[in-house]
Amino acid sequence: MNTMRLTGLMRKEVYEIVRDPSSIAIAFVLPLVLLLIFGYGVSLDARRILVAEVVDHPTQLTASFLAELQRSPWFRPTIYPDQASAEQALMQGRANAILWLRSDFTRQSYSTGGAPIHLTVNGVDANQARIIENYVNGTWLLWLQQEATRQGTHLATPVVADARVWFNPALRSRDYLVPGLIAIIMTLIGALLTALVVAREWERGTMEGIMVTPVAKTEILLGKLIPYFAMGMGGMMMSTAMAVFLFGVPLRGSLLVLFGTAALFLLTALGMGLVISVLARSQFVAAMIAIVTTFLPAFILSGFIFDIRSMPKLIQLLTHIVAARYFVTILQSTFLAGDVWPVLLRNAFGMGVLCALFLGIALLRFRKRLD
Amino acid sequence: MRLILQRVLALTVKELLALLRDAASRAVLIGPPIIQLLVFGYAATFDLKHVPFVVYNQDQGRLSRDFIARFEGSPSFSLLRVVHNQDELGQAIDDKSVLMAIDIGPTFTSDIERGRTTHVQLILDGRDSNTAALAMGYAQSIVTSFNEAQIAIHGRKPPSTVLLDRAWFNPNLDSRWFIVPGICGILTLLVSMLTTGLSVAREREMGTFDQLLVTPLRPTEILLGKSLPGFIVGFAEGTFIILVSIFWFHVPFTGSVLGLYIGLFCFLLATVGIGLMISSLAVTQQQGLLGVFLFMVPAIVLSGFATPIANMPQIVQYITLLDPLRYFLIVLRGSFLEGAGVSLFWPQYWPLAFIGVLSMIVASRLFRRRLA
Numbered sequence: 001m002n003t004m005r006l007t008g009l010m011r012k013e014v015y016e017i018v019r020d021p022s023s024i025a026i027a028f029v030l031p032l033v034l035l036l037i038f039g040y041g042v043s044l045d046a047r048r049i050l051v052a053e054v055v056d057h058p059t060q061l062t063a064s065f066l067a068e069l070q071r072s073p074w075f076r077p078t079i080y081p082d083q084a085s086a087e088q089a090l091m092q093g094r095a096n097a098i099l100w101l102r103s104d105f106t107r108q109s110y111s112t113g114g115a116p117i118h119l120t121v122n123g124v125d126a127n128q129a130r131i132i133e134n135y136v137n138g139t140w141l142l143w144l145q146q147e148a149t150r151q152g153t154h155l156a157t158p159v160v161a162d163a164r165v166w167f168n169p170a171l172r173s174r175d176y177l178v179p180g181l182i183a184i185i186m187t188l189i190g191a192l193l194t195a196l197v198v199a200r201e202w203e204r205g206t207m208e209g210i211m212v213t214p215v216a217k218t219e220i221l222l223g224k225l226i227p228y229f230a231m232g233m234g235g236m237m238m239s240t241a242m243a244v245f246l247f248g249v250p251l252r253g254s255l256l257v258l259f260g261t262a263a264l265f266l267l268t269a270l271g272m273g274l275v276i277s278v279l280a281r282s283q284f285v286a287a288m289i290a291i292v293t294t295f296l297p298a299f300i301l302s303g304f305i306f307d308i309r310s311m312p313k314l315i316q317l318l319t320h321i322v323a324a325r326y327f328v329t330i331l332q333s334t335f336l337a338g339d340v341w342p343v344l345l346r347n348a349f350g351m352g353v354l355c356a357l358f359l360g361i362a363l364l365r366f367r368k369r370l371d
Numbered sequence: 372m373r374l375i376l377q378r379v380l381a382l383t384v385k386e387l388l389a390l391l392r393d394a395a396s397r398a399v400l401i402g403p404p405i406i407q408l409l410v411f412g413y414a415a416t417f418d419l420k421h422v423p424f425v426v427y428n429q430d431q432g433r434l435s436r437d438f439i440a441r442f443e444g445s446p447s448f449s450l451l452r453v454v455h456n457q458d459e460l461g462q463a464i465d466d467k468s469v470l471m472a473i474d475i476g477p478t479f480t481s482d483i484e485r486g487r488t489t490h491v492q493l494i495l496d497g498r499d500s501n502t503a504a505l506a507m508g509y510a511q512s513i514v515t516s517f518n519e520a521q522i523a524i525h526g527r528k529p530p531s532t533v534l535l536d537r538a539w540f541n542p543n544l545d546s547r548w549f550i551v552p553g554i555c556g557i558l559t560l561l562v563s564m565l566t567t568g569l570s571v572a573r574e575r576e577m578g579t580f581d582q583l584l585v586t587p588l589r590p591t592e593i594l595l596g597k598s599l600p601g602f603i604v605g606f607a608e609g610t611f612i613i614l615v616s617i618f619w620f621h622v623p624f625t626g627s628v629l630g631l632y633i634g635l636f637c638f639l640l641a642t643v644g645i646g647l648m649i650s651s652l653a654v655t656q657q658q659g660l661l662g663v664f665l666f667m668v669p670a671i672v673l674s675g676f677a678t679p680i681a682n683m684p685q686i687v688q689y690i691t692l693l694d695p696l697r698y699f700l701i702v703l704r705g706s707f708l709e710g711a712g713v714s715l716f717w718p719q720y721w722p723l724a725f726i727g728v729l730s731m732i733v734a735s736r737l738f739r740r741r742l743a
Binding site for chain 1: 417671
């Protein structure tokens with residue numbers, strides 16, 4: 001290892017970055033655009049649920065139930081004259097759910113079986129449908145309680161479950177999505193920055209120029225890694241600042257832990273990019289592999305939106321080679337809960353293994369030979 | 372006319388050869404989408420299974436054991452262990468060994484037997500807010516069914532109303548039925564962007580672009596020849612992916628094949644057009660790659676694939692109108708689940724076709740300006 005040769009290579013790489021500003025764009029514009037879009041665009045909270053209400057025979061009782069729905073911030077109710085027109089609205093997407101109170105609703109409410117409230121949801125988006133059912137159910141239970149108090153009777157509910165959500169009591173989806181997003185964006189930055197850098201030199205023939213110089217292959221790889229690492233950390237700082245100051249996500253852990261784990265993760269992501277670059281040799285193939293292996297696996301297999309524990313066992317095993325999986329957990333924990341060491345160490349270990357693996361492969365498969 | 376056709380065809384063949392001749396690029400084009408469909412099809416689910424939880428039961432009675440057994444019996448939850456104090460409970464949540472903890476007070480059984488309402492605490496890990504919210508819903512429905520059973524046993528007066536819910540198009544609320552058609556759309560987008568997004572930049576960087584310019588091909592013909600492979604590969608892989616969804620994942624296909632394929636055609640028109648736009652703007656392949664990501668990632672996020680468009684702020688909802696995937700997902704889900712046909716899809720077809728034609732025109736303008 002020779003520091004002069006290394007700085008020389010790094011300087012060359014910096015010139016390369018300055019000459020084609022798309023690298024700078026990858027490190028700074030990409031996270032800016034993606035965080036803005038994700039931060040404002042992605043929300044799993046069902047708001048403005050369009051409810052079509054059909055009341056065959058309006059009475060005081062039906063009015064009090066509908067008033068409860070009207071008061072709730074989740075629903076946007078519209079009255080439809082009959083079931084057929086409400087079904088039409090559901091088909092055309094003008095309503096997410098139908099509530100139907102039949103003509104004998106009030107009379108049946110005095111009978112032993114109770115009066116049925118028919119709720120029909122559009123089940124195409126199963127997740128959303130379940131959330132709507134839960135919200136309607138919650139509103140209905142609340143109304144039952146109030147109705148019982150108003151009539152001076154006691155509502156015989158044996159068990160009431162009081163749910164308390166730790167770390168995110170209001171269930172603000174932005175608070176847990178934004179940290180997860182940072183992990184996905186860092187995956188993209190890391191892999192995109194380095195995916196093409198080695199393949200590019202092969203394709204342009206400049207690799208041959210480097211080969212006749214006395215530089216060692218570790219120096220070549222480090223010379224490529226260090227400048228992009230610095231840029232990636234810059235992108236990370238910007239993303240964290242946006243998360244805290246723009247989106248108001250609480251940062252309960254320490255900055256040291258946050259950036260320490262981020263550095264490890266960035267090395268892993270850059271290492272993955274280097275592996276792609278070393279193995280592909282042509283920029284076109286490297287680019288295709290980068291597109292295929294970075295965003296979608298990080299989006300779907302990291303536990304960012306889809307729960308890993310609910311996946312089939314085989315797929316759960318597979319998620320262990322997705323570095324973003326560990327970083328998503330670390331970020332969500334560090335932002336929302338603080339420095340929880342058991343979680344941190346477990347996941348940092350996973351990242352460390354992957355990091356060593358990627359850098360090892362890059363070093364092994366990178367040859368200073370022409371064949 | 373015949374000459375033009377011949378020239379475009381020759382270029383198309385050359386492009387397809389360039390894509391498929393190289394073993395590495397052939398493998399990347401065909402392998403990953405198929406593997407990803409299988410992996411993501413199984414992975415992407417909102418249905419909770421075996422979510423671990425702990426119980427802190429201070430009650431000695433029979434009913435609390437009944438209550439816990441209902442959670443254990445549910446396929447959504449699995450009991451990790453019984454804890455014996457609050458600290459242990461907090462610890463289990465903190466270090467993420469469980470998502471949920473149930474805290475049952477000492478008077479659980481006696482309260483119910485005396486006809487009093489008893490309170491149970493559910494503690495959830497909010498770091499996975501979406502999963503926590505889902506688990507909360509599942510838990511509430513278990514509690515509701517426990518209550519109904521208790522009311523029936525003790526012969527108390529049931530509530531005056533009952534809520535009966537049912538879901539159309541997907542009665543068991545299987546989220547895979549929703550997600551797999553979405554993955555079809557994403558992978559079709561991926562394949563068409565792969566084939567077109569870098570194709571011009573590559574020729575520029577390799578120097579073969581100048582050779583192309585001295586041929587009798589006109590700029591429009593070059594663009595046509597560059598876009599046809601995207602169509603062909605997109606159609607072939609799209610068809611394959613749709614077949615896998617139907618025959619492997621058993622997602623019901625209730626709509627019309629024609630409706631779906633008109634949608635696929637318009638969608639490819641739009642994505643190939645945008646791919647060519649990126650391609651003619653990019654000078655280097657790295658710029659092309661950046662362009663592909665800057666388009667593809669927001670296109671997937673804002674399409675309504677995992678999070679509903681209706682939940683987005685109004686301004687973002689307007690932006691989604693530019694997203695071709697948004698329209699194609701409606702066509703895919705409509706064709707698969709809702710039994711919709713051509714006549715219901717016009718509101719999706721024309722924006723796709725419009726985006727396609729517009730982006731093709733812009734691409735050819737950009738392309739010509741770059742040549743001048």
